[in-house]
Amino acid sequence: MGSDLIGVWIAAFLTLGIMSFLYKDNPWYKFSEAIFVGLSAGYWFASLFWQSLHAKFWANWSPAVQSLFQGQFDYNLLYTGAGILGLMMLLRLIPPIGWISRWPLSVVVGGTAGLYLINYLVSNAVRQIGSTIQPVVTFPESIGWINSGGVIIGNVLVFAVLIVSLGFILFGRNTTIDLPTPTKLFFFLIALVACALGTFYSLSMPLNLTGLIIFMGVFCGLIYFFFSKEHTGFFGGAATVGTWFLMVTFGASFGYTVMSRMSLLIGRIDFLLVEWLKVVN
Amino acid sequence: MWRRTVPIMITFIVGTVLVVAEFIPHKPFGNLGEDFSLYFDIIAVFAFILGGGNLCRVHFSKVYRKKTDWQFSIVTLLGFFVMLAAGLFKIGNPEGIQGDVTAAGSLFADLYDSMFTPLQGTMYALLAFFVASASYRAFRAKNIDASILLIAAFVILLGRTPAPSLIADFFAGAGITFMATAFNFVPTLTDWIMDVPNLAGQRAILIGIALGVISMALRLILGVERTYLGSDSK
Numbered sequence: 001m002g003s004d005l006i007g008v009w010i011a012a013f014l015t016l017g018i019m020s021f022l023y024k025d026n027p028w029y030k031f032s033e034a035i036f037v038g039l040s041a042g043y044w045f046a047s048l049f050w051q052s053l054h055a056k057f058w059a060n061w062s063p064a065v066q067s068l069f070q071g072q073f074d075y076n077l078l079y080t081g082a083g084i085l086g087l088m089m090l091l092r093l094i095p096p097i098g099w100i101s102r103w104p105l106s107v108v109v110g111g112t113a114g115l116y117l118i119n120y121l122v123s124n125a126v127r128q129i130g131s132t133i134q135p136v137v138t139f140p141e142s143i144g145w146i147n148s149g150g151v152i153i154g155n156v157l158v159f160a161v162l163i164v165s166l167g168f169i170l171f172g173r174n175t176t177i178d179l180p181t182p183t184k185l186f187f188f189l190i191a192l193v194a195c196a197l198g199t200f201y202s203l204s205m206p207l208n209l210t211g212l213i214i215f216m217g218v219f220c221g222l223i224y225f226f227f228s229k230e231h232t233g234f235f236g237g238a239a240t241v242g243t244w245f246l247m248v249t250f251g252a253s254f255g256y257t258v259m260s261r262m263s264l265l266i267g268r269i270d271f272l273l274v275e276w277l278k279v280v281n
Numbered sequence: 282m283w284r285r286t287v288p289i290m291i292t293f294i295v296g297t298v299l300v301v302a303e304f305i306p307h308k309p310f311g312n313l314g315e316d317f318s319l320y321f322d323i324i325a326v327f328a329f330i331l332g333g334g335n336l337c338r339v340h341f342s343k344v345y346r347k348k349t350d351w352q353f354s355i356v357t358l359l360g361f362f363v364m365l366a367a368g369l370f371k372i373g374n375p376e377g378i379q380g381d382v383t384a385a386g387s388l389f390a391d392l393y394d395s396m397f398t399p400l401q402g403t404m405y406a407l408l409a410f411f412v413a414s415a416s417y418r419a420f421r422a423k424n425i426d427a428s429i430l431l432i433a434a435f436v437i438l439l440g441r442t443p444a445p446s447l448i449a450d451f452f453a454g455a456g457i458t459f460m461a462t463a464f465n466f467v468p469t470l471t472d473w474i475m476d477v478p479n480l481a482g483q484r485a486i487l488i489g490i491a492l493g494v495i496s497m498a499l500r501l502i503l504g505v506e507r508t509y510l511g512s513d514s515k
Contacts, residue, residue: 003391006395007391007394007395008395010395010396011394011395011396011398011399012399014396014399014400014403015399015400015402015403018400018403018404018407019403019407021407022407022410030350030353031353031356032400033353034353034354034356034357034360035356035357035360035396035400036360036397036400036401036404037357037360037361038356038357038358038359038360038361038362038363038364039360039361039364039392039396039397039400040397040401041332041333041336041361041364042360042361042362042363042364042365042367042368043364043368043392043393043397044329045329045330045333045361045364045365045368046364046365046367046368046369046382046389047368047382047383048325048326048329049326049368049369050368050382051382052322052323052325052326053323053326056319056322056323057323057326078316079319079323081320082319082320082323082324083323085320085323085324085327086323086324086326086327087327089324089327089328089331090327090330090331092331093331093334099283099284102284102288102510102511103287103288103291104324104327105288105509105510106287106288106289106291106292106295106510107291107292107295107320107324108321108324109292109501109509110291110292110293110294110295110296110299110501110502111295111296111299111317111320111321112321113292113296113497113498113499113501113502114295114296114297114298114299114300114302114317114498114502115299115314115317115318116494116495116498117296117300117494117495117498117499117502118299118300118303120490120491120494120495120498121491121495123491124487124488124490124491124494125488125491125492125495128484128487128488128491129488131484132481132484182425185425210476210477213477213478213481214477214480214481214484215481216481217477217478217480217481217482217484217485218481218484218485218488220485221481221482221484221485221486221489222485222488222489224485225485225489242485243426244425244426244429245478245481245482245485246482246485246486247426247427247429247430247433247482248429248430248433248474248478248479248482249433249478249479249481249482249483249486250430250433250482251429251430251431251432251433251434251437252433252434252437252474252475252479254416254430254434255433255434255435255436255437255438255441256437256441257412258409258412258413258416258434258438259438259441259442261405261406261408261409261412262409264402264405264406264409265406265407265409267402267406268399268402268403268406271399
């Protein structure tokens with residue numbers, strides 16, 4: 001109980017120390033910050049020692065060496081290589097032979113490059129492209145051509161609005177039908193709203209408008225990242241639409257970041273009021 | 282040769298073997314990826330020893346030369362060594378040296394709970410204020426891009442809290458039905474933004490990152506990119 005109370009008071013002292021930075025940079029904040037730097041380095045050092053060096057290296061290598069003395073070869077003896085590479089890394093501390101540390105570094109760099117080359121190709125490129133290219137027109141078996149006539153007509157209209165709006169944005173650039181940017185945005189928003197309404201109110205629609213929007217967003221977003229060609233004409237229009245999709249993504253990420261930080265702040269204030277001062281139950 | 286050619290050859294061989302191993306799902310190639318991850322973890326510990334040594338060197342030097350705020354370097358070193366000793370020697374661990382390093386009741390766990398966690402939480406919580414200040418600058422609707430960002434962030438912020446339903450209840454109570462309906466629609470709109478335009482943007486970014494990583498990995502394996510080796514003078 002006593003140690004818990006001391007722990008709460010220390011935590012409150014350090015919490016207020018960090019918060020004091022809101023007033024201005026001061027010794028209390030610097031003290032808390034210095035403790036944080038030292039503690040976090042020590043924490044990660046000790047955690048890595050036990051969780052990696054001990055659990056992954058020593059626990060495997062040590063029995064393998066014992067087996068070797070008994071005349072048996074254990075596959076885990078290959079961990080010797082990792083230990084030697086690790087020690088070679090430390091040679092950086094001895095300047096005349098510090099260049100040897102490049103060898104383990106090369107193993108890490110080469111291995112990471114080899115692993116990432118395949119992993120990113122499969123999971124971040126191929127699978128994402130596969131998920132993006134989905135059928136745009138699908139007819140559910142339960143809805144025949146005639147029964148779904150109204151739905152089809154409605155969706156064709158929505159689709160037409162989308163195509164015309166995007167046509168203005170993409171092909172109108174630097175041509176006789178070039179429109180001012182706010183007008184393009186207006187058309188873009190109309191297209192998005194039309195698609196959203198179509199998605200909400202016509203779940204059995206044969207046109208996969210959501211898939212179409214996602215495809216166009218990904219396509220235009222990728223065009224924005226393509227810097228080898230000047231962003232003019234169709235290319236420039238598509239890049240502009242891509243920028244808008246990216247802005248939605250950044251806005252969403254920003255919103256979530258703000259929420260997570262606010263949540264942490266609420267947690268700290270909750271700690272001060274409930275656990276430390278006990279003014280709120 | 283030993284300083285540049287051999288490291289480039291090592292990078293090429295290790296990288297190529299790991300790429301080829303993905304196409305041969307049999308021993309000894311099948312587990313090469315996992316084995317490399319273990320090797321990576323073990324080498325990373327030694328790299329961390331270098332980092333810890335560097336931290337000590339910098340702060341000892343600061344104290345020795347009595348540079349500005351050198352007193353706080355003593356605090357940093359003290360925090361580092363106390364936490365390190367508590368973790369490495371498992372001081373106060375109820376299960377002794379064989380127990381889990383994070384076992385409840387140990388000095389390491391106590392330092393973590395009463396010092397490390399509050400400091401880390403508050404440090405990140407402090408960012409809420411700076412984010413608020415940054416939002417003010419970023420969210421001014423200066424152009425179309427900033428306006429889209431503003432609208433998306435605002436809708437997400439609103440839609441992921443109980444605020445829309447509370448506001449909708451208020452308007453429903455006041456008899457303003459269309460406003461109540463509009464605010465009830467906000468969570469649905471939030472979901473749609475997250476699932477459609479946000480997903481499209483994220484996919485474009487992910488694919489762009491993947492293409493960048495693939496090209497950089499190829500440059501490293503083929504020896505075109507050599508900056509990680511540093512200069513020859515070292």
